Amino acid sequence: MWKPDRQNKKPLYEQIADHIEQRISYGEFPPGSLLPSERKLAEQLGVNRSTVILAFAELRSMGIIESRSGSGTCVSNTKWGATPKHTPNWKRYAEGGSFLPNLPFLRRIREALNQNTSLIDFASGELSGDLAPLDEITKLMSEHPFPSYLGYVNPQGYVPLRQALVTYLDQYRGIRTTESSILITSGSQQSLYLITQCLLSPGDAVAIEDPSYSYSLPMFQSAGLRLFRLPVDREGVCPEEIRSLHKKHRIKMIFTNPNFQNPTGTLLSEQRRSQLLEIASELGLPIVEDDPYSLTDYEGIPRPPLKSIDPIGSIIYIGSFSKIAASGLRIGWMVAPHSIVERLADARQQMDFGLSVIPQQVAAQFLKSSYFEPHLERLRMQLLFKRDLLVEALNKELPDLIQFNIPQGGHHMWCKLISAVNDSKLLEEAIKQGVVFVPGSVYGSDSGFVRFTFARAKAEEIGPGIVRFAKALRELIR
Amino acid sequence: MWKPDRQNKKPLYEQIADHIEQRISYGEFPPGSLLPSERKLAEQLGVNRSTVILAFAELRSMGIIESRSGSGTCVSNTKWGATPKHTPNWKRYAEGGSFLPNLPFLRRIREALNQNTSLIDFASGELSGDLAPLDEITKLMSEHPFPSYLGYVNPQGYVPLRQALVTYLDQYRGIRTTESSILITSGSQQSLYLITQCLLSPGDAVAIEDPSYSYSLPMFQSAGLRLFRLPVDREGVCPEEIRSLHKKHRIKMIFTNPNFQNPTGTLLSEQRRSQLLEIASELGLPIVEDDPYSLTDYEGIPRPPLKSIDPIGSIIYIGSFSKIAASGLRIGWMVAPHSIVERLADARQQMDFGLSVIPQQVAAQFLKSSYFEPHLERLRMQLLFKRDLLVEALNKELPDLIQFNIPQGGHHMWCKLISAVNDSKLLEEAIKQGVVFVPGSVYGSDSGFVRFTFARAKAEEIGPGIVRFAKALRELIR
Numbered sequence: 001m002w003k004p005d006r007q008n009k010k011p012l013y014e015q016i017a018d019h020i021e022q023r024i025s026y027g028e029f030p031p032g033s034l035l036p037s038e039r040k041l042a043e044q045l046g047v048n049r050s051t052v053i054l055a056f057a058e059l060r061s062m063g064i065i066e067s068r069s070g071s072g073t074c075v076s077n078t079k080w081g082a083t084p085k086h087t088p089n090w091k092r093y094a095e096g097g098s099f100l101p102n103l104p105f106l107r108r109i110r111e112a113l114n115q116n117t118s119l120i121d122f123a124s125g126e127l128s129g130d131l132a133p134l135d136e137i138t139k140l141m142s143e144h145p146f147p148s149y150l151g152y153v154n155p156q157g158y159v160p161l162r163q164a165l166v167t168y169l170d171q172y173r174g175i176r177t178t179e180s181s182i183l184i185t186s187g188s189q190q191s192l193y194l195i196t197q198c199l200l201s202p203g204d205a206v207a208i209e210d211p212s213y214s215y216s217l218p219m220f221q222s223a224g225l226r227l228f229r230l231p232v233d234r235e236g237v238c239p240e241e242i243r244s245l246h247k248k249h250r251i252k253m254i255f256t257n258p259n260f261q262n263p264t265g266t267l268l269s270e271q272r273r274s275q276l277l278e279i280a281s282e283l284g285l286p287i288v289e290d291d292p293y294s295l296t297d298y299e300g301i302p303r304p305p306l307k308s309i310d311p312i313g314s315i316i317y318i319g320s321f322s323k324i325a326a327s328g329l330r331i332g333w334m335v336a337p338h339s340i341v342e343r344l345a346d347a348r349q350q351m352d353f354g355l356s357v358i359p360q361q362v363a364a365q366f367l368k369s370s371y372f373e374p375h376l377e378r379l380r381m382q383l384l385f386k387r388d389l390l391v392e393a394l395n396k397e398l399p400d401l402i403q404f405n406i407p408q409g410g411h412h413m414w415c416k417l418i419s420a421v422n423d424s425k426l427l428e429e430a431i432k433q434g435v436v437f438v439p440g441s442v443y444g445s446d447s448g449f450v451r452f453t454f455a456r457a458k459a460e461e462i463g464p465g466i467v468r469f470a471k472a473l474r475e476l477i478r
Numbered sequence: 479m480w481k482p483d484r485q486n487k488k489p490l491y492e493q494i495a496d497h498i499e500q501r502i503s504y505g506e507f508p509p510g511s512l513l514p515s516e517r518k519l520a521e522q523l524g525v526n527r528s529t530v531i532l533a534f535a536e537l538r539s540m541g542i543i544e545s546r547s548g549s550g551t552c553v554s555n556t557k558w559g560a561t562p563k564h565t566p567n568w569k570r571y572a573e574g575g576s577f578l579p580n581l582p583f584l585r586r587i588r589e590a591l592n593q594n595t596s597l598i599d600f601a602s603g604e605l606s607g608d609l610a611p612l613d614e615i616t617k618l619m620s621e622h623p624f625p626s627y628l629g630y631v632n633p634q635g636y637v638p639l640r641q642a643l644v645t646y647l648d649q650y651r652g653i654r655t656t657e658s659s660i661l662i663t664s665g666s667q668q669s670l671y672l673i674t675q676c677l678l679s680p681g682d683a684v685a686i687e688d689p690s691y692s693y694s695l696p697m698f699q700s701a702g703l704r705l706f707r708l709p710v711d712r713e714g715v716c717p718e719e720i721r722s723l724h725k726k727h728r729i730k731m732i733f734t735n736p737n738f739q740n741p742t743g744t745l746l747s748e749q750r751r752s753q754l755l756e757i758a759s760e761l762g763l764p765i766v767e768d769d770p771y772s773l774t775d776y777e778g779i780p781r782p783p784l785k786s787i788d789p790i791g792s793i794i795y796i797g798s799f800s801k802i803a804a805s806g807l808r809i810g811w812m813v814a815p816h817s818i819v820e821r822l823a824d825a826r827q828q829m830d831f832g833l834s835v836i837p838q839q840v841a842a843q844f845l846k847s848s849y850f851e852p853h854l855e856r857l858r859m860q861l862l863f864k865r866d867l868l869v870e871a872l873n874k875e876l877p878d879l880i881q882f883n884i885p886q887g888g889h890h891m892w893c894k895l896i897s898a899v900n901d902s903k904l905l906e907e908a909i910k911q912g913v914v915f916v917p918g919s920v921y922g923s924d925s926g927f928v929r930f931t932f933a934r935a936k937a938e939e940i941g942p943g944i945v946r947f948a949k950a951l952r953e954l955i956r
Contacts, residue, residue: 001637002656027791028659028816087790088764094821097676098701102824110633124630132628142620150610150804152602155588159479178480181506190830198575219828223576286566312565313505322831326628330834338506343572346580350697351829352668353800356808356837 003046012047013054020055021064024075031087035065035073043115100218105427105442112431120465122452123436125213125262125323125411131382131455132326136371137362144365152353155345157184157333158360164367165333172295174308175317175335183341185348186355187332188292189217191318194334194344195253195288196223205249208444209237211414213262213290214255215444229444230254234405236261236268239276246283253286259303260293263443263451264414265407273306280314287315292323293410295376298384313337321363323411323455324379330355331363383411386454386462393466401473402450411455414440416448419477423447429472435465481524490525491532498533499542502553509565513543513551521593578696583905583920590909598943600930601914603691603740603801603889609860609933610804614849615840622843630831633823635662635811636838642845643811650773652786653795653813661819663826664833665810666770667695669796672812672822673731673766674701683727686922687715689892691740691768692733693922707922708732712883714739714746717754724761731764737781738771741921741929742892743885751784758792765793770801771888773854776862791815799841801889801933802857808833809841861889864932864940871944879951880928889933892918894926897955901925907950913943 004015020035029035038056042049056073059065067073077087101107109123156162162179169175185191192214200206202224208214210229220227228245230237237256245251256276258268268276280287287306294302307317320332334341348354366372387406390413394402404415423439430436440449457465482493498513507513516534520527534551537543545551555565579585587601634640640657647653663669670692678684680702686692688707698705706723708715715734723729734754736746746754758765765784772780785795798810812819826832844850865884868891872880882893901917908914918927935943 001658023656023658023816025789026655026659027788027793028656030791030815033791033815033817086759086762086792088762088792090764090791090815090817093677093764094817096679097821097825098679099676099825099828101821102828107824114632126629129627129629134628137628138623145616149607150612150615150806151604151607152805154592177504178501178506180479180501181504186830186834189828193829197577199571201574201576217828222828281564284564284566286568286571310505311503313508313511313568314564314566315505327630327831328628328835330831337508337511337568338501339511339568339572343575343579346585347575347577350577350580350667350695350700351671352664353805353808356664356834357806358840359834359836362836 001044013051013058016041016045016047016052016055017058020059021062024064029075030090031075031077033075033087033090034071035075037072098222100222102218103216103442105423105439106216108427109436109438112436116431116434118434119431120435120461120468121456122454122465122469123438124456125453126327127323127325127379127411127455128458130458131379132328133366133371133375134326136369136375137326137329137366140365140369140371141362144361150357153355153357153360155349155354156180156182156341157355158357158364161331161360161364161367164364168367169319169335172302173291173319174304177335181335181338181341183334183336183345183348184355184360185332185334186330187322187327188290188318188320189332190348191320191332191334192217192288192290193219194348195316196220196225198344198347199340200225200252204252205245206253206255207242207245207251208255209257209261211263211440211443211445211449212255213257213443216438216442232261232264232266234266236266236272237276239272239279242276242279242283242285246285251283251285253288254280255288255290256306257290257292258306259291260296260407260410260412262293262410263412263438263440265405265410265412267303267408273309277306277309277314281312285314288318289315290318292318292320295324296380296383296411297409298380298387299408300377300380307335316340324376325366329359329363331359382459383409383455386457386459387413389459389462390452390454390466393463397466397470398473401470401477411453413452413454415450415452417450417473420448421473421476426450426472426476429475430469433468433472435468435472437469479522491529491536494519494523494525494530494533495536498537499540502542507553508568509553509555511553511565511568512549513553515550518593576700578700580696581694581920583901583917584694586905587914587916590914594909594912596912597909598913598939598946599934600932600943600947601916602934603931604805605801605857605889605933606936608936609857610806611844611849611853612804614847614853615804615807615844618843618847618849619840622839628835631833631835631838633827633832634658634660634819635833636835636842639809639838639842639845642842646845647797647813650780651769651797652782655813659813659816659819661812661814661823661826662833662838663798663810663812664808665800665805666768666796666798667810668826669798669810669812670695670766670768671697672825673794674698674703676822676825677818678703678730682730683723684731684733685720685723685729686733687735687739689741689918689921689923689927690733691735691921694916694920710739710742710744712744714744714750715754717750717757720754720757720761720763724763729761729763731766732758733766733768734784735768735770736784737769738774738885738888738890740771740888741890741916741918743883743888743890745781745886751787755784755787755792759790763792766796767793768796770796770798773802774858774861774889775887776858776865777886778855778858785813794818802854803844807837807841809837860937861887861933864935864937865891867937867940868930868932868944871941875944875948876951879948879955889931891930891932893928893930895928895951898926899951899954904928904950904954907953908947911946911950911953913946913950915947
């Protein structure tokens with residue numbers, strides 16, 4: 001990202017004016033289009049807002065931009081010899097389309113993290129850099145010869161990776177399968193996207209845990225699905241509700257995350273597991289089982305997934321490396337009946353022509369290597385350590401204002417705020433204090449909940465992060 | 479893929495029966511689901527069809543499968559303690575969904591290529607293994623340290639790659655831009671998918687060259703778009719038609735591939751370029767310019783894209799490494815006004831959470847390396863060599879039956895068959911003879927055209943491939 005040069009003799013505002021003029025002339029901001037706000041530009045360029053105001057004044061005096069009261073600053077139409085008719089109305093295109101944008105809270109969090117790298121991050125659902133097996137992967141990449149062919153790979157994914165997953169799934173997840181039942185995806189996100197786009201039709205009803213990570217994904221709405229809520233308590237989702245939901249709404253599919261659910265961290269009890277399978281089978285309903293966190297079990301005894309007790313193949317199982325190794329690999333997988341795998345592989349070809357072979361090869365080597373098991377052990381210990389730091393900090397800073405259950409695995413802590421607070425105001429105040437989290441309403445719950453991810457922040461940031469959050473919270477309920 | 483062991487004392491059909499029973503018990507073929515046909519299984523397992531028939535008979539006698547006349551072989555419901563009500567009706571799910579499957583011709587070609595690796599491939603639009611810069615990439619991967627962070631990258635793509643592309647686009651394509659106008663995608667396919675899903679709504683009309691690669695992509699129909707045809711002649715697309723189309727149908731976007739168009743290989747003439755831009759600007763219509771082939775120009779003087787003469791930013795420009803380096807990298811890019819790039823980056827996050835950082839880093843290093851330019855030179859020479867082999871073979875084998883223009887760049891040769899032949903019969907006969915091509919109707923043209931890709935086959939396969947094709951063609955018109 002370009003920044004003005006403070007050593008340069010030319011005043012900052014002139015440098016900024018020149019830079020904006022250049023970007024306009026490149027077509028980045030076509031005639032008639034809206035420029036970023038003064039506040040946003042000032043944050044991006046690392047200058048005072050007044051400097052941006054001066055730069056805009058300069059551009060305005062040259063006729064390059066126009067300020068319209070109430071609608072921000074636009075690139076001038078006349079200057080560039082264009083009438084509004086001549087330039088596509090890009091704004092309308094950007095706002096059109098049937099695919100919905102991300103939720104405002106999530107876009108705000110991303111924007112804040114992009115602009116201020118010193119924010120403490122309790123929002124991003126991923127591992128901190130030091131927990132990823134970076135050294136191991138670097139070693140594997142330099143030790144192993146590169147595959148001899150760099151073309152499109154099989155639509156279901158690179159065969160050696162699927163073979164390695166057959167062994168992994170048997171050994172670590174108790175799932176017996178063959179490579180022809182496996183589809184490699186770029187992560188759980190793409191698995192869910194393929195399912196919602198290709199196996200369901202607009203108007204179809206689906207049952208989703210409440211709260212659930214799924215509510216943070218506009219893809220369900222983009223696909224025109226009707227979402228029905230299954231309450232989650234301390235034992236996990238309550239399956240009994242499915243029967244009545246199905247009676248009323250003709251449910252087509254059930255989405256669940258039984259082990260260390262995102263965001264609540266709960267573990268579905270044994271009894272509920274059999275109940276869930278029984279009801280689904282009775283109604284002939286497929287279950288989509290998302291299983292990203294099982295191997296983070298802090299006791300080191302990962303609970304088996306529902307898929308391991310699915311004799312009649314009613315489960316589409318989703319796994320990934322993102323939460324147990326590195327999200328930057330972008331490697332996930334699905335295990336499903338063959339007809340489903342074939343259909344989704346065909347659709348994925350149309351969307352992106354499949355994944356790069358390079359990270360697939362790296363993932364296959366990592367799974368088969370002697371690095372994998374020690375990596376998991378270290379990961380579990382570190383996550384447990386970070387969880388304890390978070391619990392300690394919350395007990396110290398907010399004993400009177402927050403309630404939570406302590407999760408036995410996963411990345412997240414789900415907290416109830418005892419006093420009523422406005423989600424949006426709390427998030428803005430927290431950003432001001434230098435910390436981000438995800439408001440619970442993003443996951444479909446009522447306001448008054450907060451999800452803290454303790455995997456992403458560095459261990460030494462967790463205490464100070466909660467101090468900042470506590471300041472923000474006390475500021476608001478004062 | 480599992481194959482029966484011919485050294486094993488157990489008869490092949492018993493091994494196959496055991497294998498299928500195992501896959502059924504794993505849930506790959508749930509109760510009630512259809513098994514692959516005897517022909518398909520025989521091809522996959524490399525055995526005679528009679529062996530599969532024996533295996534099926536064995537399984538039928540054990541009550542594991544059932545054959546229903548006219549509807550193939552199914553997994554038994556009763557044997558597995560399931561009534562049809564208990565297992566999800568996966569067939570219905572696989573056939574549902576608003577996202578359409580690939581065209582039958584393309585699925586047939588892929589299936590044939592998967593099952594018979596000795597087929598000569600004039601169908602796949604990619605480079606042969608020896609044309610990819612495999613050694614260069616292997617060297618770069620071992621020389622350069624791995625990035626220090628393996629997390630999710632910026633939604634617009636890895637910053638060093640976007641920076642390298644700013645230089646590349648200026649130097650090789652005459653496009654001046656900044657990294658904030660660039661979105662890294664997993665290839666042109668994903669770029670087009672994002673545009674059709676996010677910037678257009680069901681019912682919108684778009685203008686597409688006829689013939690065009692775009693007609694082979696069901697994503698346009700999946701998005702509910704109405705496609706209108708712009709005729710292509712020897713000088714490329716005829717822009718005048720846009721005006722009347724717009725008047726009648728309110729066109730929302732124009733899709734074009736001006737340099738070495740896929741499939742016709744034509745180069746849009748200078749005059750038509752200005753005309754196209756003029757009309758688009760007059761009507762305020764955005765143009766999507768797909769530019770995968772320019773750098774393959776056999777004379778080594780790549781024609782600039784439309785985007786290089788687009789002062790008011792009405793073009794979304796799409797580029798990729800797939801046709802000039804390696805499709806297996808899965809790296810492409812888009813240059814567009816900032817508001818569009820932001821919108822599409824946000825949507826892509828929802829679909830797959832972005833690309834793996836590993837191939838992005840490799841691509842950035844390759845672009846900046848001293849390997850890039852020599853690679854392009856070698857590529858151009860080799861493609862020219864292969865094109866000449868194809869021309870020679872066609873002139874030798876089919877002088878009386880085929881007409882074509884000789885392309886000056888790109889991967890494809892577009893041929894008109896002089897006698898009327900049924901597309902589907904010709905493809906099946908060609909597969910029988912050991913060669914695949916793409917029937918022209920896949921690209922929206924009338925039947926009687928054929929696209930040969932000469933980039934994918936090895937040089938020594940081109941002559942024999944055309945001999946096989948000629949046999950198939952003569953067989954049919956006899």
